[in-house]
Amino acid sequence: xxxxxxxxxxxxxxxxxxxxxxxxxxxxxxxxxxxxxxxxxxxxxxxxxxxxxxxxxxxxxxxxxxxxxxxxxxxxxxxxxxxxxxxxxxxxxxxxxxxxxxxxxxxxxxxxxxxxxxxxxxxxxxxxxxxxxxxxxxxxxxxxxxxxxxxxxxxxxxxxxxxxxxxxxxxxxxxxxxxxxxxxxxxxxxxxxxxxxxxxxxxxxxxxxxxxxxxxxxxxxxxxxxxxxxxxxxxxxxxxxxxxxxxxxxxxxxxx
Ligand code: G
Ligand code: G
Ligand code: MN
Ligand code: NA
Numbered sequence: 001x002x003x004x005x006x007x008x009x010x011x012x013x014x015x016x017x018x019x020x021x022x023x024x025x026x027x028x029x030x031x032x033x034x035x036x037x038x039x040x041x042x043x044x045x046x047x048x049x050x051x052x053x054x055x056x057x058x059x060x061x062x063x064x065x066x067x068x069x070x071x072x073x074x075x076x077x078x079x080x081x082x083x084x085x086x087x088x089x090x091x092x093x094x095x096x097x098x099x100x101x102x103x104x105x106x107x108x109x110x111x112x113x114x115x116x117x118x119x120x121x122x123x124x125x126x127x128x129x130x131x132x133x134x135x136x137x138x139x140x141x142x143x144x145x146x147x148x149x150x151x152x153x154x155x156x157x158x159x160x161x162x163x164x165x166x167x168x169x170x171x172x173x174x175x176x177x178x179x180x181x182x183x184x185x186x187x188x189x190x191x192x193x194x195x196x197x198x199x200x201x202x203x204x205x206x207x208x209x210x211x212x213x214x215x216x217x218x219x220x221x222x223x224x225x226x227x228x229x230x231x232x233x234x235x236x237x238x239x240x241x242x243x244x245x246x247x248x249x250x251x252x253x254x255x256x
Contacts, residue, residue, distance in 0.1 A: 004060040007040075007053055011062075011069060015041050018073050021242035022252050023094070023213060023235045026227050031252050033092035035128065035235065036074040037242045038066070058100070067101045068110060077245055079119040086253040087124070092154065094126045099133035102144050115151060122152030126176065129155060131163025134173060142173065149174040156211070161201065170208055178205050182216020182236070188225050195225065202229045 010016060020034040040048040057063045074095055081087040101107055115122045127148065134157055137145070148155060154176035157165055162181045169175065180201060187194035198214070205212045214226050217236030226234060243251065 003053070003056050004062065007056055007060070007062060010040055010042075011065060015043070016066065016069060017041055017244065018070060018077070019242035019244055020248035021235060022240050022248070023092075023233055024239050025232060026214075026223060026234045027232070029239070031091070032233060033094065033126075034248065034252075035094040035096070035242070036070065037096070038070055039242075058098070063098060064101055064104050064107075067097055068104075068107075071095060071097075071111065072114065075114045075117075075120060075125075078124060079117060081249065081253060082121075082124075083119055084256045086249065086256055088254065089121075091124065092126045093124055094128050094156065096128045096130075096158065098130060099137075099141070102129070102133065102141060108144060108147055111148070111153070112151060115153070123154075125152075126154035126156055128158040128179065130158050131160065131165040134169045134175075135164040135166065137173070145174050149176075154211075156213075159215075161197070167204075170205075170210065175210060177211025177213065179235075180212070180214045180231070185214050185216050185222055185226070185236070186218065189219065189221050198226070198231070199229045202226075202231045206230060 017039045018036045019039050021037055022031045022034045024030065025032050038050045040053055042048050054063070057066055074093060078087060078093050114120065115125070133141070145155060155174060156177045156179055157169070157175060158179050159181040160178045161184055180198060184194050184198050188198055202212060211233070212231055213233035213235060214231050215235050217223055217226070217234045217238045219238060223234065223238060240251075
């Protein structure tokens with residue numbers, strides 16, 4: 001049984017799960033939302049994070065199917081929590097989508113249909129797109145990004161600073177905010193160069209009026225440096241790992 005056949009079966013056997021990692025405001029550690037992260041509860045190997053199987057999904061054209069499942073599942077969960085009065089109106093739910101997802105013919109239609117449900121507010125949703133989606137996007141992809149924004153959905157550049165997105169995409173494309181890649185955050189304590197990069201990036205993004213979140217915060221020293229540099233939002237193991245829905249709800253959502 002090959003890995004991609006196993007993965008195909010996993011979708012149908014209900015072995016995929018969405019875990020939730022909260023995002024925080026660094027000044028007072030209030031929760032501002034969460035990122036949905038895909039996991040595979042593998043019968044033999046245990047809980048797998050997507051770095052272990054996303055490449056296989058991509059190579060075998062399973063990514064669109066999986067990401068469409070993630071989209072439906074997370075929005076359903078959001079609708080449930082909102083219906084119980086447990087989703088604060090100013091929180092955002094972030095989903096990872098790849099550039100190839102956005103090129104699927106019915107991708108926007110599906111998103112639009114899901115967001116039309118009365119229990120869901122499009123302003124609750126933000127999409128995290130890898131830098132590859134932002135570097136020299138074809139006119140059709142640019143149009144898609146614009147249509148998303150028109151629906152009221154926010155768009156974030158994920159892992160900023162590691163890929164090929166140029167600074168020009170910050171002014172030419174409909175970006176709502178930027179996620180500073182964990183590698184810069186984790187290098188800050190040791191390397192002056194990473195501190196300078198993060199500091200300048202914070203100034204740049206703020207002056208452009210965009211949102212900003214630092215990923216991969218693992219130490220109190222990193223959190224303090226980011227605060228001093230004026231980075232408003234953060235995410236990382238210091239604050240909380242990604243948690244199964246029930247655990248995320250009991251730890252972070254207001255009671256019903
Ligand atoms: O949490 P984890 O280590 O598994 O995440 C690894 C990478 O997988 C991250 O870059 C993240 O953006 C990506 N990722 C997580 N969940 C999803 C998903 O549902 N769809 C896609 N396309 N990527 C995801
Ligand atoms: O690329 P993206 O930001 O979507 O991926 C987030 C990935 O980083 C996920 O795999 C998530 O589980 C992981 N992650 C979240 N917080 C931390 C952290 O503090 N340190 C490290 N090393 N990884 C983290
Ligand atoms: Mn992400
Ligand atoms: Na990221």
